[in-house]
Amino acid sequence: MAIRLADDVFRAPGLELFDFPPLWSGAPFWLTKPVVMAVTGAFLLCALAWAAFAKPTLVPRGMQNAGEIVYLFIRDQVARPFLGKDADRWMPLLLSLFCLILLWNFMGVIPGIQFPINSHIAFPIVFALAAYVIKIYLGIRHQGLVGYFRNLMFPPGLPKALALVLYAPLELLYTFVTAPFTHAVRLFANMFAGHLLLAFFSAAGFWLLYEHPTVAGAPVGLLSVAVAVAMTGFEMFLQFLQAFLFTMLTAMYIGGALHPEH
Template identity: 40%
Template sequence: MTHALTPLTTSFVAADGEFHAPSISEFFPDAVFFAGTPFELNRIGLIRIVVAIAIVLVLWLGTRKLKLVPGRGQSLLELLYDFIRVNIAEDMLGKKDGQRFVPLLFTIFVVTLGFNITGIIPGFNIAVSSTIGFPLVLAVVAYIVFIYAGIKKNGLGYFKAALFPAGVPKLMYVLVTPIEFLSTFIIRPVSLTLRLLMNMVAGHLILVLCFSATWFFLFSAGGLFTLIAPVTFAFGFAFTLFELLVAVLQAYIFTLLTTAYIQSSLAEEH
């Protein structure tokens, strides 16, 4: 089977002209460098490195010469930082705690957005948050931070408050404590990971399907099927705009939920 490549995304059209729908194998590409070693890098790994460098470069260029009257780049970064600080960190955690955690929350938002948005960038064509490694690492960071925040505020009593909520009859702890343990220490990181992962996977598969179908109808199917190509292309374009919205929204939701978990850890009572 030979694979054709459209300008927007990978298209799976066999040499015999038959259409082959995208599959989950797209998220496990062959190694590009250092195959068979612990440092093996595939296409997705390379994109992660490129995006990480790009994020660092953009933030450095935007902040290396801070001015009282900011330029365009500094203004955009300050606007984004203030949005995270005011509307998420300080709004949910209060001014004091918000200022403590806003650098972390800003980093989570920017990195998640950068890794999400590669799904609609020609040449990249896949969100690098659509494989479990990045969402899992990000969820572990959030997990460590909200537990740290709870211990820092309440000492080891944080675990007692989290597992044995005040005001619950003692006999009910037999039911309540296992539920609290699962919801706080298991379901939170799992849900953070899967929510981000599944949204990015679904978005990528939809885009590939639309543009692969366009390629197939335009160059392989022939006849009246050619008339369907503009329709599938229009759907692909619409889903590209929708995927851009999803990329931003998922970065916002991940940051918001991380803040909510920190807030619950800082609460005097759970």
Template identity: 40%
Template sequence: MEVSVVPVPAGPLVLADEGFKGPTKEVFQPPHWFDVDLGPVHFYLNKATALGIFAALFVGVVFWLGFRRATVVPRGLQNVCESIYDFIDTSIARDVIGEKGRKYTPYLVVLFSFVFICNVLAIVPGAQFPPTSRIAIPIVLSAVTYVLFNHAGIKANGARAYFGHMINPAPTAPVFVKVLLGPIEVMSTMLVRPFTLAVRLFANMFAGHILLLVFSLGAEYLLPKPPFVFGFASLLMTIVLTGFELVIDGLQAYIITILTAAFISGAIEAGGGHESSPATDHAPAASGAPAMSGAPAGAHA
């Protein structure tokens, strides 16, 4: 029997290039740190859920520290917290809902702050993952908003008037128009609004994180390889997209907050709700007295 021996060239062993590896599902489904089964209920903790819990605790602690020793003239953290609260109260709650929107300001402030912190975690070193890129958190936020705006509509109009307006949104229209508009309005209010509210936030954060991962992994793969121009181009795009992602983080937090306020306003005004609307809030008083020029937007005269 003859055995052929293939000569091995001298020199260092060169490993074959396995090629570029893009993001995998483990990015959005990280391994569980621990699992606990309590009957039919399964509890687990991983990076995604831990960052969501961190965001909630962070928002709570910051506002607690900001207002625990509040002074007449705000300073430091209190000034930051009051600025956020005043912005949401004036620019969203009262401008969109009306003067009675002030009672919804605390929820809108918490919603905006929590979503913003969750989003920003995508570009924070060590975290580098937005919890809102998993559909569970947007669904929970959408469900809370769903309950809130339907409760506001029922409280302002009564259940009969609220759901009656939903079923028959155009009482003076021809019958065929009523038959067409009724199901559309019911579907829009009861299904489409909460669905789009959740999907909009989830899809934007998911897509943004994927883009950042692709270019950052591309830079890591291409930088050591000549020609180095492609690696530097990927690195530059990663830096640009990081700045762009920060803008999107704030914009998405603002959008979900203002849409929530719009849903509450629409529910209150359905069927001629008794609560004040933005249109009446901006109008002068019935006695003819002019509105105060220094009052915040949406305030009464």
């Protein structure tokens, strides 16, 4: 995609935004900027959790107050609705998952970083695979191997012949392929598209107003900057929403494995 103004060409940002070489020549292929940012974010989250809960007081203040707000939000809006009496047991996983995904997403709007870690498909895939390994393990542990696949493939009330021919293959495909794939891609695709759009409007505004200013191009440049600012706010909402939805779906899958009758 290119926009021609006068004798110059504006080239829109593309997939090169997501192509990060190793940090130095000879470094392992996986040692890239997103990996370093992801590890840094994980350590930062540990530091924030330590600051919030290392020395709790009866009346929370500062970091403890913020930490408890996030904890109560995940407990009341995610864990308890799907896990019931098992909610507290799974809160460490769900809280950590939500906070880490949210922090990695917010890196896309932090000046100087401006790259959402989850726009690299490898990171959402790891989260999704971890959730599904836990789901299948719990399902087999609580229902038994035979019971798990029987409940999965032959729900009560459905004729056995119909279940065997139609329902069972589709349910197996959904459980082991489609569901984990969509769980990961939903997070990845939103972060990928949002980052690309923000980069486009920001680059267009910079190019039209600073690098190649013209009378005709100035209004378009100003509009591009305004759209970039508005989209930054919208993107932050989506970053929060995707972290919430990913965590909620994880809780739902765990709850379904623990309580298949529901």
